[in-house]
Amino acid sequence: MAKKMKAAIFVEPNRIVLDEKPIPEIGPLDALIRITTTTICGTDIHILKGEYPVARGLTIGHEPVGIIEKLGASVQGFKEGQRVIAGAITPSGHSAACLCGCSSQDGPGTKHGFKGMGGWRFGNTIDGAQAEYLLVPDAMVNLAPVPEGLTDEQVLMCPDIMSTGFSGAESGNVRIGDSVAVFAQGPIGLCATAGARLLGATTIIAVDKVAPRMTISRKMGADHVVDFSTVDPVEEIMRLTDGRGVDVAIEALGRQQTFEWALRVLRPGGALSSLGVYSADLKIPLDAFLAGLGDHTIRTTLCPGGKERMRRLMDVVASNRIDARALVTHRFKLDDIEKAYDLFANQRDGVLKVAITP
Amino acid sequence: MAKKMKAAIFVEPNRIVLDEKPIPEIGPLDALIRITTTTICGTDIHILKGEYPVARGLTIGHEPVGIIEKLGASVQGFKEGQRVIAGAITPSGHSAACLCGCSSQDGPGTKHGFKGMGGWRFGNTIDGAQAEYLLVPDAMVNLAPVPEGLTDEQVLMCPDIMSTGFSGAESGNVRIGDSVAVFAQGPIGLCATAGARLLGATTIIAVDKVAPRMTISRKMGADHVVDFSTVDPVEEIMRLTDGRGVDVAIEALGRQQTFEWALRVLRPGGALSSLGVYSADLKIPLDAFLAGLGDHTIRTTLCPGGKERMRRLMDVVASNRIDARALVTHRFKLDDIEKAYDLFANQRDGVLKVAITP
Amino acid sequence: MAKKMKAAIFVEPNRIVLDEKPIPEIGPLDALIRITTTTICGTDIHILKGEYPVARGLTIGHEPVGIIEKLGASVQGFKEGQRVIAGAITPSGHSAACLCGCSSQDGPGTKHGFKGMGGWRFGNTIDGAQAEYLLVPDAMVNLAPVPEGLTDEQVLMCPDIMSTGFSGAESGNVRIGDSVAVFAQGPIGLCATAGARLLGATTIIAVDKVAPRMTISRKMGADHVVDFSTVDPVEEIMRLTDGRGVDVAIEALGRQQTFEWALRVLRPGGALSSLGVYSADLKIPLDAFLAGLGDHTIRTTLCPGGKERMRRLMDVVASNRIDARALVTHRFKLDDIEKAYDLFANQRDGVLKVAITP
Amino acid sequence: MAKKMKAAIFVEPNRIVLDEKPIPEIGPLDALIRITTTTICGTDIHILKGEYPVARGLTIGHEPVGIIEKLGASVQGFKEGQRVIAGAITPSGHSAACLCGCSSQDGPGTKHGFKGMGGWRFGNTIDGAQAEYLLVPDAMVNLAPVPEGLTDEQVLMCPDIMSTGFSGAESGNVRIGDSVAVFAQGPIGLCATAGARLLGATTIIAVDKVAPRMTISRKMGADHVVDFSTVDPVEEIMRLTDGRGVDVAIEALGRQQTFEWALRVLRPGGALSSLGVYSADLKIPLDAFLAGLGDHTIRTTLCPGGKERMRRLMDVVASNRIDARALVTHRFKLDDIEKAYDLFANQRDGVLKVAITP
Incomplete structure (x- = not known):
C-alpha cells in the first residue's frame, strides 16, 4: 500500500485544506522531490477563490525547493540526495513550442477554452508543490541543482517570482x-x-x-x-x-x-x-x-522555466545582484498552511511572500 | 510674385478641391520636386471625411514620384533633374526618435492629443504631394533616386503601400x-x-x-x-x-x-x-x-520612411520580386483629381490604387 | 541472436565498405527507423579521407528518410509505420545548450579536442543513416512526420542541406x-x-x-x-x-x-x-x-535540427518555394554505395547529391 | 583676420605639438564649441607614433566637453551658452549607414584603403577636440546637453570610453x-x-x-x-x-x-x-x-555616437550606475598637453585617463 504524505488540496472554491495523499509513483522520465521549502503565489489565491478553475482534489503550488528522493529509470545527470529547485513552468523539451523558443507554451492542449499555457503543470494540471513530496515531470529538463552555500529561502523566489x-x-x-x-x-x-x-x-x-x-x-x-x-x-x-x-x-x-x-x-x-x-x-x-x-x-510573458533559466537565476542570487530574501516576510510549517493562506489571501501584516516548510 | 501651381486642397470635411497655390519657397535643407505621378491613400479619405483632422487649406497626399526642380543651399549628394521618390514619412535624421531606430516617430510634437507620429508630415502637418510641386524637408535624408529603367507607376507603391x-x-x-x-x-x-x-x-x-x-x-x-x-x-x-x-x-x-x-x-x-x-x-x-x-x-507599425528604405523597396521592384503595377487600376490627370477622389472614396469599379499625373 | 542489416561502415581512412551489423536495440527514448532513402554528404567524404576522425566500425551518414519500425517504451506522439525524417543534428531537448536556444551544440562533451558540436551524433558519435535501419535518439525531439504527397527525394535535402x-x-x-x-x-x-x-x-x-x-x-x-x-x-x-x-x-x-x-x-x-x-x-x-x-x-552556424525545424523545411518543399529534387543528380541502391562514394568523392559526372535506397 | 586658438597638432610621427590655428568658421549645419575639458585616447597614441596615419597639421582628439559658442544658421533646438558634449563618432544622420542602423560607418568614403569608419571625423578627417575651440559637424545630430549637476570630469568618459x-x-x-x-x-x-x-x-x-x-x-x-x-x-x-x-x-x-x-x-x-x-x-x-x-x-564595434547615445550615457552617470571619474587619474592644462602625451604614451604613474583643460 502506498505511503502517505501531507498536501494542500483544492476542495472547492474558498477551501484549500491540508490533507493526506499517496506519495506519487514516478515514471521513467520523472523525479520525486522531497520538498524542504515552498510558498504561496497570487495565482494560488485566484485558484482558492475559484477565479481560476482547477480539478477538485488537486495539490496546489508551483514553487518547489527540495531534495531528490528518487529518479526515474531514464533520468541521467542527477543523483538522489541532491538539493534542487524546479521552475513553476515545466517544459517537456520535446514539444514544437519548446523547439521554437517558446517553451512556456509547451503542449497543444486546450484548458478552459485556452489554447496555450501547456508548460504550466504544477498545481494546474498535475499535483503541485505544497506537499511533502512532488513529482517533477521531464526531470532532465527541469531539475536545477542549488549551488552550495545558498539557503532554501535564498532560492525560493527563483521558480516563479524572479x-x-x-x-x-x-x-x-x-x-x-x-x-x-x-x-x-x-x-x-x-x-x-x-x-x-x-x-x-x-x-x-x-x-x-x-x-x-x-x-x-x-x-x-x-x-x-x-x-x-x-x-x-x-x-x-x-x-x-x-x-x-x-x-x-x-x-x-x-x-x-x-x-x-x-x-x-x-x-x-x-x-x-x-x-x-x-x-x-x-x-x-x-x-x-x-x-x-x-x-x-x-x-x-508567462514565467520562463527549465533548468538553465533556474541556474541563471540562482547565479543572480549567488552573485549578490539581488537580495531575494527581502521578499520573504513570514514563515509557516506546512501543518499551518491554512493559516498562511488566510494571511496571504487577505494581504495582512504587510505580507509579501511566505516560506512554507514541511 | 510667387509662381502658382495646382494642388488638391482640404477645404472642409467632405471637400477636397483642386485649386491654385504658390509654388513653395525652399529652405537650405529642402528640395523642391516637380511631381510626375502621385496617388490617393485610404488615409486621405479619412481626411476627406473629417475623421482625421488637418488644417484647412492643406495640400493632401504623401506618395510622390517626381523630378528634382531645385535643391536647398545645404543639400549635397543630389542634382537637379534627377528622378526621385520620397517616403510618405519624412524623418529628419537628427531627432532622438531617429537616433534610437524609430524614425517614423520623429519629433516630440503632439498633434490632436497624440504624442507621436511626428515623422508623418506630407499632407498632415505640411503641404503634400497631390500638386504640381512638393517641398521635401530634410532632403538629404528623404530623396531616393529612381533606378534607370523603372517607370513612375512601378515605383508609385514604394513611398507608402509597399x-x-x-x-x-x-x-x-x-x-x-x-x-x-x-x-x-x-x-x-x-x-x-x-x-x-x-x-x-x-x-x-x-x-x-x-x-x-x-x-x-x-x-x-x-x-x-x-x-x-x-x-x-x-x-x-x-x-x-x-x-x-x-x-x-x-x-x-x-x-x-x-x-x-x-x-x-x-x-x-x-x-x-x-x-x-x-x-x-x-x-x-x-x-x-x-x-x-x-x-x-x-x-x-507606422510606414517606415527615409531614402535607404525607398532604395530597398525600389530594388524589390527592379528585381521582379513583386509586380507593384498590378495595384494601379485607374489613371487620372491631376485636373481630374476630384473625380479620382469620388471613385476611390466610394470604392467603385474595383479600384485599388489610382495614378494621378499633373 | 540479433538480426542483421547492411550498413556503410568506416573501416579506416579511404575505406568505407558495405557490411553487416546487428539491427540496433532501442532504449525507452529511442526509435528505430527503417531507412527508405538516404544520401552522402561532403562531411562523409572528410570522414572517408580520414580528415575528420570517427571510430572504426561506425556506420556513416546523417540524412535519413524512412519509416518508424519500433518506438521506445517512453516515446509518445508517434506511431509505428509513420513516414518520418530526422535532422542531421539530433538535440536531446534537455541540455543547457538546448534550453538556451543553441541546440546544435547540445552536450558538454569534447571530441577530438573540440568542446562543442554535441548535437551531431549520426555518423559521428553513434551509428548513422547509410544502413537499412537507424536508431534515432531522443525520438520525441527528432522524429518529423513527412506530409502526405511528398516523395522521399523531395524531403531528402531537409535533414542537412536545406x-x-x-x-x-x-x-x-x-x-x-x-x-x-x-x-x-x-x-x-x-x-x-x-x-x-x-x-x-x-x-x-x-x-x-x-x-x-x-x-x-x-x-x-x-x-x-x-x-x-x-x-x-x-x-x-x-x-x-x-x-x-x-x-x-x-x-x-x-x-x-x-x-x-x-x-x-x-x-x-x-x-x-x-x-x-x-x-x-x-x-x-x-x-x-x-x-x-x-x-x-x-x-x-551548425545545421539546425529537431522536429520543428524539419516540419518547417518540409513545408518549404510542400509549398513549392523550392524544388529540392533539382539537387539529386544520381541514384544508387545501398548495395552499390561504394560506387556512390567513388562518384561523389571524385565529383564526377556533375554530381550534386546522390539518393541511396536500401 | 581670423582669430587664433591653441591646438594640439600632428606634425609628423612622434611629434604632436601645441600650436596656433585659426578658430574654425562654421557652416549652416555646424556648431562651434569652446572646449572646457578634453582628454587623450589610446588611438591618439597610435596617431602620435605614426601607426595610424592622419594628415599633417590636423588637430588631434575626439572627446569634447564644452560650451556652445556659435550655432550654424540652420541649426535648431540648441542655444549658445549651453554646456554640451559630442560623441567621438559624429554621424551625419542622412547617410545610408545612418538610415540602416549603422551610423558609425557613416559615409562611403575610403581612407587608407579602408572602406568604412566614415563616422569617425574628429581628429581623423577633420580637426579634433584638443584645442580651445571645436567645430562640430551636423550639430543637430551630435550636440548633447549636459544635465545640470554633472561636472566636466563626470561626463568626460561618455564621448568614447563609456x-x-x-x-x-x-x-x-x-x-x-x-x-x-x-x-x-x-x-x-x-x-x-x-x-x-x-x-x-x-x-x-x-x-x-x-x-x-x-x-x-x-x-x-x-x-x-x-x-x-x-x-x-x-x-x-x-x-x-x-x-x-x-x-x-x-x-x-x-x-x-x-x-x-x-x-x-x-x-x-x-x-x-x-x-x-x-x-x-x-x-x-x-x-x-x-x-x-x-x-x-x-x-x-566602433564607438556608437550621436546625441541620443550621449544622453543615455550621461544618464548612466547621473543615476550613479557608474563612477566614471575613477578613470581620471591625472589633470593637465592644455598648455601642458605635450607633457600629458608623454605621460600617457609611456603609461607612467598608473595613468588611466588624463583631463585636459584649456
Whole structure:
C-alpha cells in the first residue's frame, strides 16, 4: 500500500485544506522531490477563490525547493540526495513550442477554452508543490541543482517570482539608459523593478500605494517611487521623463487601470511588457494607442522555466545582484498552511511572500 | 510674385478641391520636386471625411514620384533633374526618435492629443504631394533616386503601400516556414501578403470578401484565400493550420473585428502585427488573450520612411520580386483629381490604387 | 541472436565498405527507423579521407528518410509505420545548450579536442543513416512526420542541406532589399542562395566556377552568377553593388580563399555567415577587417535540427518555394554505395547529391 | 583676420605639438564649441607614433566637453551658452549607414584603403577636440546637453570610453545570468566590465596584469580578476566557469593573444565582442574555432555616437550606475598637453585617463 504524505488540496472554491495523499509513483522520465521549502503565489489565491478553475482534489503550488528522493529509470545527470529547485513552468523539451523558443507554451492542449499555457503543470494540471513530496515531470529538463552555500529561502523566489519579474524587463527589451515604469510592486512587480535595474535602465519608476512595498522598491532598484493614491501616475511619470514618456512600461498586476496607465506613459516606439494575469477583457484607448500609428509593442510573458533559466537565476542570487530574501516576510510549517493562506489571501501584516516548510 | 501651381486642397470635411497655390519657397535643407505621378491613400479619405483632422487649406497626399526642380543651399549628394521618390514619412535624421531606430516617430510634437507620429508630415502637418510641386524637408535624408529603367507607376507603391505592407511582415518577424494570416486585402494588405511571401512564410492565408482583391491576393503570394462572407475565418484558419494557429497575424484594416480575428487565430507565442489606422477604442477579449499568459506580441507599425528604405523597396521592384503595377487600376490627370477622389472614396469599379499625373 | 542489416561502415581512412551489423536495440527514448532513402554528404567524404576522425566500425551518414519500425517504451506522439525524417543534428531537448536556444551544440562533451558540436551524433558519435535501419535518439525531439504527397527525394535535402544552407541566410539576418553574395555553389551553397531568396534579398550573387552548378544557381534564386575562374570575384561584386559591398556574405566551402573574399566584399556593418567546415587555421586580413573598426559580424552556424525545424523545411518543399529534387543528380541502391562514394568523392559526372535506397 | 586658438597638432610621427590655428568658421549645419575639458585616447597614441596615419597639421582628439559658442544658421533646438558634449563618432544622420542602423560607418568614403569608419571625423578627417575651440559637424545630430549637476570630469568618459566599452557588452548581447570575460582592463576594458555588470552578467571575469587596473576592475563590477602574468587565463576561466566557458568574451586591446584567449574561453554558441584596434592580420586557430561548427559569433564595434547615445550615457552617470571619474587619474592644462602625451604614451604613474583643460 502506498505511503502517505501531507498536501494542500483544492476542495472547492474558498477551501484549500491540508490533507493526506499517496506519495506519487514516478515514471521513467520523472523525479520525486522531497520538498524542504515552498510558498504561496497570487495565482494560488485566484485558484482558492475559484477565479481560476482547477480539478477538485488537486495539490496546489508551483514553487518547489527540495531534495531528490528518487529518479526515474531514464533520468541521467542527477543523483538522489541532491538539493534542487524546479521552475513553476515545466517544459517537456520535446514539444514544437519548446523547439521554437517558446517553451512556456509547451503542449497543444486546450484548458478552459485556452489554447496555450501547456508548460504550466504544477498545481494546474498535475499535483503541485505544497506537499511533502512532488513529482517533477521531464526531470532532465527541469531539475536545477542549488549551488552550495545558498539557503532554501535564498532560492525560493527563483521558480516563479524572479523568473516572471525579470522577464518583464527582458521582454520589454530594456537597454542601457532606458527609462522604465513598473506598475504595482507586489513580489512580481518588485522583481520587475530589480530586472530593469539588472538590465541597465537608468530611470526606474515604481508605482504602488502600499508604503512597505514602496520602501522595498528602492532596495530593488527604483530611482523614483510614485504613490498613485496621492498623485496622478501618468502626469508624474511624464514629468519625471521630461515629457518623453518611458521606453518600457511593465504591467505587474493584471488590471485595466494599470494596463492603461502603462500605455499612456509609453513613448512612441516603446514597449509595454505585461506580466499580470487578467480577469476581464481589456480596453485599448484609441488616443493612448495613437490610433495604431505609434510603433508600440505590447508583449505578455508567462514565467520562463527549465533548468538553465533556474541556474541563471540562482547565479543572480549567488552573485549578490539581488537580495531575494527581502521578499520573504513570514514563515509557516506546512501543518499551518491554512493559516498562511488566510494571511496571504487577505494581504495582512504587510505580507509579501511566505516560506512554507514541511 | 510667387509662381502658382495646382494642388488638391482640404477645404472642409467632405471637400477636397483642386485649386491654385504658390509654388513653395525652399529652405537650405529642402528640395523642391516637380511631381510626375502621385496617388490617393485610404488615409486621405479619412481626411476627406473629417475623421482625421488637418488644417484647412492643406495640400493632401504623401506618395510622390517626381523630378528634382531645385535643391536647398545645404543639400549635397543630389542634382537637379534627377528622378526621385520620397517616403510618405519624412524623418529628419537628427531627432532622438531617429537616433534610437524609430524614425517614423520623429519629433516630440503632439498633434490632436497624440504624442507621436511626428515623422508623418506630407499632407498632415505640411503641404503634400497631390500638386504640381512638393517641398521635401530634410532632403538629404528623404530623396531616393529612381533606378534607370523603372517607370513612375512601378515605383508609385514604394513611398507608402509597399513600405507599410512589407513592414507588417517585418514587424511580425516572419521567418522561413511560418504560417501567416493577413486580414483585409486592400493595397496595404496585399503588400503585407507579398511581404510575408518575401520573408519565407510557407502558409499564407489572405482574408477578404471582394472577389477581385482575392484574385490579386494569389498573385501577391497567398497560398489560401478565405472569404469571410461565406466562412468563419477563425475556424477556417485553425483548420488550415491543423489547429495550431498562425505564427503571425497581420491586421490591415483598422477595425475591432479584424483585430479580434487576428488575435483568435494566433498561436501562443505568436505575433499580431497591426497596420490599420483605428478610429475607436479596441477591445482585447480575455480568452483570445489567454488572460495575458500566452506570450503574445502585439505590434503596430507606422510606414517606415527615409531614402535607404525607398532604395530597398525600389530594388524589390527592379528585381521582379513583386509586380507593384498590378495595384494601379485607374489613371487620372491631376485636373481630374476630384473625380479620382469620388471613385476611390466610394470604392467603385474595383479600384485599388489610382495614378494621378499633373 | 540479433538480426542483421547492411550498413556503410568506416573501416579506416579511404575505406568505407558495405557490411553487416546487428539491427540496433532501442532504449525507452529511442526509435528505430527503417531507412527508405538516404544520401552522402561532403562531411562523409572528410570522414572517408580520414580528415575528420570517427571510430572504426561506425556506420556513416546523417540524412535519413524512412519509416518508424519500433518506438521506445517512453516515446509518445508517434506511431509505428509513420513516414518520418530526422535532422542531421539530433538535440536531446534537455541540455543547457538546448534550453538556451543553441541546440546544435547540445552536450558538454569534447571530441577530438573540440568542446562543442554535441548535437551531431549520426555518423559521428553513434551509428548513422547509410544502413537499412537507424536508431534515432531522443525520438520525441527528432522524429518529423513527412506530409502526405511528398516523395522521399523531395524531403531528402531537409535533414542537412536545406537546414544548413538556409541557416546561412538566417544567421546573416538577411532582410528585404539586401544584397547577398554566396561563395561556392555546391549543395549547401545552392541552398544558401535559395535561403537568401526566401528571406527577401534582392541582389543575390552566387560565386562558383562549375558550369552546371552555376546554371542551377539561377534556378535557386541567384540574380547574378560570378565565375571566379574568369573574373576577380571581389572586383565584380563591388561593381555589381555600385561599390557598396554586400549586406551579407555567405561562405559555403570552408577555405581561406572564400572566407577572405567574403570579408572583402562585405560592407561596413555587414555580416559574414560561415557554413563551411574548415581544415586549417583562418587568417583575417587587417585591411579587409577594417582593423576591427568595421562593425562586422562573423557568425558560424551548425545545421539546425529537431522536429520543428524539419516540419518547417518540409513545408518549404510542400509549398513549392523550392524544388529540392533539382539537387539529386544520381541514384544508387545501398548495395552499390561504394560506387556512390567513388562518384561523389571524385565529383564526377556533375554530381550534386546522390539518393541511396536500401 | 581670423582669430587664433591653441591646438594640439600632428606634425609628423612622434611629434604632436601645441600650436596656433585659426578658430574654425562654421557652416549652416555646424556648431562651434569652446572646449572646457578634453582628454587623450589610446588611438591618439597610435596617431602620435605614426601607426595610424592622419594628415599633417590636423588637430588631434575626439572627446569634447564644452560650451556652445556659435550655432550654424540652420541649426535648431540648441542655444549658445549651453554646456554640451559630442560623441567621438559624429554621424551625419542622412547617410545610408545612418538610415540602416549603422551610423558609425557613416559615409562611403575610403581612407587608407579602408572602406568604412566614415563616422569617425574628429581628429581623423577633420580637426579634433584638443584645442580651445571645436567645430562640430551636423550639430543637430551630435550636440548633447549636459544635465545640470554633472561636472566636466563626470561626463568626460561618455564621448568614447563609456560608449565603446559598454558597446562591448551590448554587441555581445550580454543577458541576465551570463558569464563574461573581459580581456585587458585599460579604460575601454574597464568600461566593458562595467557594461557587462549593467546588463546583468553574474560572473564577470576581468583579465589584466597591472595591479591598479585590477583594483579598479572590481569597482567597475568584476567578480573575478585574473592576472595573466601569474596564471594561464584560459585554464583559469574554464575553471571559474566549471568547464562551460563564457557566454560572452570581450576583447579590449587589439592583439592576437587577447583575441585568441577570448575565442578559446568562449562556449559553443557564444559571442566574441571585439573592441580593440588591431595592427596586424589576425589568426583564428582551427581548434578554438571548432572548425567553423561552433555557432560562434565574432562582432566588432566602433564607438556608437550621436546625441541620443550621449544622453543615455550621461544618464548612466547621473543615476550613479557608474563612477566614471575613477578613470581620471591625472589633470593637465592644455598648455601642458605635450607633457600629458608623454605621460600617457609611456603609461607612467598608473595613468588611466588624463583631463585636459584649456
